[in-house]
Amino acid sequence: MSGSKKRIFIKTFGCQMNVYDSEQMANLLRPMGYDEVDEAAAADLVVLNTCHIREKAAEKVYSDLGRLRQLKETRAEKGETMQIAVAGCVAQAEGAEIRRRAPVVDFVVGPQSYQRLPQMLKGEAGPLATDFAVDEKFERLAKKRAANSPTAFVTVQEGCDKFCAFCVVPYTRGAEHSRPADEIINEVRALVRHGVREVTLLGQNVNAWGANSEDGWGLGALIRHLAQIDDLSRIRYTTSHPRDMDEDLINAHGEIEALMPYLHLPVQSGSDTVLKAMNRGHSMAMYQKLIDKVRAKRPDIAISGDFIVGFPGETDADFEATLQAVRDIGYASAYSFKYSRRPGTPGAGREDQVPETVKSERLQVLQALLNAQQLEFNNSQIGNTVPVLFDKKGRHDGQICGRSPYLQSVYVQGPASLIGKIASVNISGAGRNALNGVLDQEAFVTA
Ligand code: SF4
Missing domain, CATH: 3.30.750.210 (Transcription Regulator spoIIAA)
Known part of the structure; x- marks a missing residue:
């Protein structure tokens, strides 16, 4: 690598907010000569943009850091420097503890303070930034x-x-x-x-x-x-x-x-008892009423949700209420997880934790129902002509991929010149995760 060009590798965990933050970190560092690369081994700066939503999140970060320590040592033997930053919610939660447990880490930046990375890299700021400087963050973003x-x-x-x-x-x-x-x-x-x-x-x-x-x-x-x-x-x-x-x-x-016509509106549980214990601030009836109102305005809207099974105290009857809610609403897609204890949250301290085996069984049952609904929703598109915004090449030669209005992935054979444009597609096949179709040659391409 010559001149002032440097390479950055960012590994992103978790949600879309983190995807956005990773993109912003890359933008912030580009003026300093950092170009993104696809693997840590080739990078001058490795950023782990972490997520704290799943259990043992911190442990997974430390095990990644163990692998990075070996890489850093190998690079040092060749006289090369590799710096490591931990960003995101694990950085926020663990703070200085990260550098104590993993001295290989050069910088720790929380999700509201990563705008300070350039100063940190220049040695103009300390190695730790975890305060909630949200205004400053948005002001300084590229x-x-x-x-x-x-x-x-x-x-x-x-x-x-x-x-x-x-x-x-x-x-x-x-x-x-x-x-x-x-x-x-x-x-x-x-x-x-x-x-x-x-x-x-x-x-x-x-x-x-x-x-x-x-x-x-x-x-x-x-x-x-x-x-x-x-x-x-x-x-x-x-x-x-x-x-x-x-x-x-x-x-x-x-x-x-x-x-x-797509609404991601998490409900988490169909049981009012569990919703109260979760401190959600709404009942199942309130949620159903919202869905009814949105559907009255936009009948074809695709509803997506989030579910947590096995929150402490969840009984068989509570879980059955969740299944009934799913049957009543009819989801086009959903994310579902087993409850996992997050240190410092009220749920973690409860003594009536649901056994792992019960959580696993319930999750399997719920996911079978949600998967069937997703497939049913996708199948309902067969025979329809839908506008697709193409955003990338597909997995096969000559294939391009885009999104329907309902956020479904749609694959067609078509020219790469359509990427960035919206074109009509006749949907001819559906699986649980994607649709297939044929470009509507008669249709007007909108851009
Ligand atoms: S609404 Fe609840 S689940 Fe969503 S981010 Fe806030 S505390 Fe977490």
Whole structure:
């Protein structure tokens, strides 16, 4: 490697917020000469952008660090330098402990302070940054984002005040914070100028966006403004909380063409007893009512959800209520997990933990039901003509891949020149994870 060019490898764990943060870290370091590479062995700087949502997350990071220590030693024997940074929620939760247990780590940066990485690398700041400097973070993020895909994530909201009894996010990402509307609109405009056709607005509680704003805007109002940007064809948002699903946002689903017919609205359990124990702040009836209202505005909307089975105290009857809720709602897709204890959360300290074997059995039953619903939803598309935004090449020669309005992956044989464009596809086949189709030759390609 010559001159001031350096190589950075970022390993991203967990959620879309982390994918966005990794992209931003790469953007922040690009002006310092860092180009991204695909493997740690070739990198001058390795960043582990960690997630704390699963059990033993910290242990997995330490085992990765053990492998990186060997790499770093091998590079040192060749007279080369490799620096290692741990970012994300494990960095936030463990703080200085990481460098004590793994001295191989050069820098520790929390999810709200990674904007300080350039200063840290230049030796202008200490090796640890884990405070909740959200305003400073968004101010310093690279304004010129590299848009190499027609789709982009834009973080609009960070943090959470809900304190669900199973979750560490309020402790690792801090209180709810909304980015100013003008900053978001400018970022989206810049992305569209670089060829982006679809943005996904991100937040831990994205529909709490604007909760503290002086102009009274909520997420629905923000979406209405974004929808006026020429050439922005599609808008999505994730992840929402039922408590923040207001009328304006629900109405937006019936009124804004660019707002895609897809709603990820976690419920976690179908039992009111468990929802209360989880401190979710809503009942199953409230959730069902929200879904009914959204479907009244947008009948074809695809509903996606999150479920946790085996929260402490969950009985067979509680679990049956979850299965019934899934049957009643009908999910197009869902994420489901076994409850795992997160240190410091109320659920972790409870004595009525559900045995692992019971959690595993329940998860299997729930996933079988959810998988069947997903396949059924995908099958229902066969014979339809749907607009697909193509964003990459497929796995086979001459194949391209894109997303339907319902966020399904769609594969067709077609020219790479369609990547970045929306074209109509006749859906001819479906599996649980993707659809296949044929380009509608008659159809108008919209861009
Ligand atoms: S709403 Fe609950 S699950 Fe979601 S981030 Fe906040 S505390 Fe965690």
